[in-house]
Amino acid sequence: MTRTAIVTGAARGISAATARRLAADGNAVAVLDLEAGQCAATVAAITDAGGRAIAVGANVADARAVTEAVAHVEAELGAPTILVNNAGIIRDNLLFKMTEDDWDSVLSVHLRGAFLMSRAVQAHQVAAGWGRIVNLSSTSALGNRGQANYAAAKAGMQGFTKTLAIELGRFGVTANAIAPGFIVTDMTRATAERVGVGFEDFIAQNAKEIPVGRAGYPEDIAAAASFFCSEEAGFVSGQVLYVAGGPRA
Template identity: 90%
Template sequence: MTRTAIVTGAARGIGAATARRLASDGHAVAVLDLDEAHCAETVAAIADAGGEAIAIGANVADAAAVADAVARVEAELGAPTILVNNAGIIRDNLLFKMTEDDWDSVLSVHLRGAFLMSRAVQVHQVKAGWGRVVNLSSTSALGNRGQANYAAAKAGMQGFTKTLALELGRYGVTANAIAPGFIVTDMTRSTAERMGIGFDDFIAGAAAEIPVGRAGYPDDIAAAASFFCSDEAGFVSGQVLYVAGGPRA
């Protein structure tokens, strides 16, 4: 059955891979990111594969922008019943160096953004009597040096997910979270650059600590999102799936 999905932060990386995967599953996909122009590549990839997608530029932390974006999705693709809250930023620093803006900006995009998007989309999910929410957490939710803001946001995503599952389950809506480990993306590349480490060396070092012996890739996360968004996952809700190549010590 064709449904309408929104994937935030979908211009690149995990979001782009997830948007492509959901399109290949037969859904119409709204590719949402801060800059609409940056979504063009993801939309083109979906169209080239025979799927349906539109690009939408919106700041997920802005309530008015979110309302306008969801209304546009409904008008152009149909009422959205699948939501993947992937939009996020990093502003890493040790606590004594972290500014208030570092803290506020990360919490705003991750948590406020997920809240605003979920609140807007649940109206359509409840009306349809069916819905899927997938929130992106991280292994950093367990704590990570230099990421007090990001760790707090990603831990918050897990609590938010479980609460959505409790509130929306009676309406046929499930909510689950994916907590990626080390994933090869532009974000991890920027981390390597900030640390003064070559990206290939950075990946190799991470892979050496991962039980399956390799780094993760966006398609690994997209596969998990695909399952959570499927009809077959209707009895799975309020769960956090660590996609990290092994247990986190």
Template identity: 75%
Template structure:
């Protein structure tokens, strides 16, 4: 029996990242649960272990070159070389353009785009050595444009281009790169948007659900299921694709 593969999931302390870590562990992978603060990863790690999986918590700023390198090196030492990478880490700094600061812009770009670049660059060497790998980047329907999210929309659209570029570069090494673009998913990050719109979380979710063809908002597990497919052996001929998981069609 071959040893289980190791997956590294960023932004995995809660929400979509946590659900993805749990799903990949259920799929039989060892999982490195990474977030900005290691202590915030404890609940996810405990949940993986309680279900019989193997996981460690890793704290790192994915937008920092040295921190990203150190995080991957630690995963190699403690779990084994990661051949699955899920770039999920993200933040919101929503505002209308005339109110958006340079810090709002730079911080979102650092976590989403720079973070995905640095983590992918560190992990790909292990994937190339193994002759097999999966990279899944978390984009968003906001990549198509969204009021008050110029920074977030640009970053998520950038991740789609990044995904397609890596598909061309890494495919010959047995590494596929794909993106999942969630629609409205019920997570803590959504509370920030509700507050910005001066709505309660419940009011916001109820209003959004009315415009979704399937009649409900998404759950983190909906995204984790899509990520699981892209990380599987069955997805070996799927490369450079963007899958919108939004309860309805998107352009």
């Protein structure tokens, strides 16, 4: 059965890999990011491989934009019953340097965005009697220097996920979270630049601290999302899976 998935923040990185993987699994995929044009490469990768995808531009922290985006997806691909919430930003700084805008913008995109998207999509999931929600958390939820805002948002995603699992389970909807460790993306490249370290050296330094001895890649997270979104994962809900190469990564 072909289902429709929405993946937020899917112009690049983890979400782009997840969108490609869900399409390879046989789903139609709405590739959503702030600007539709930013999603062109991800959509092309899916369609070139024989899949079905559309680009959708929306600010996930804007309630009206979310409502319109989900309606657009329904009209173009069918009612969405799979949702992966990964839209996010970073505004790293030590607490005494962090501004109110640094705090508010990060919490808004991550948590308000996941709330608005989930609220909009759950109506279709409940109507279908089937649904999958996957929220992206992070190992930073355990605490990370210079990321009070991001850590709070990612810890909040875990509580949000567990509550969705309780509320929506009776309607055939599961909700799970993935907490990635060090993943090679544009975001980690930007972090390396900010701290003044070459990206390859930055990767090598982090890999030394990971029990499996390597950095993670977006495809590692996409594989976990694929499982959570599958038919076989129907008895798995409210879980937080740390995909980090080891328990302390």
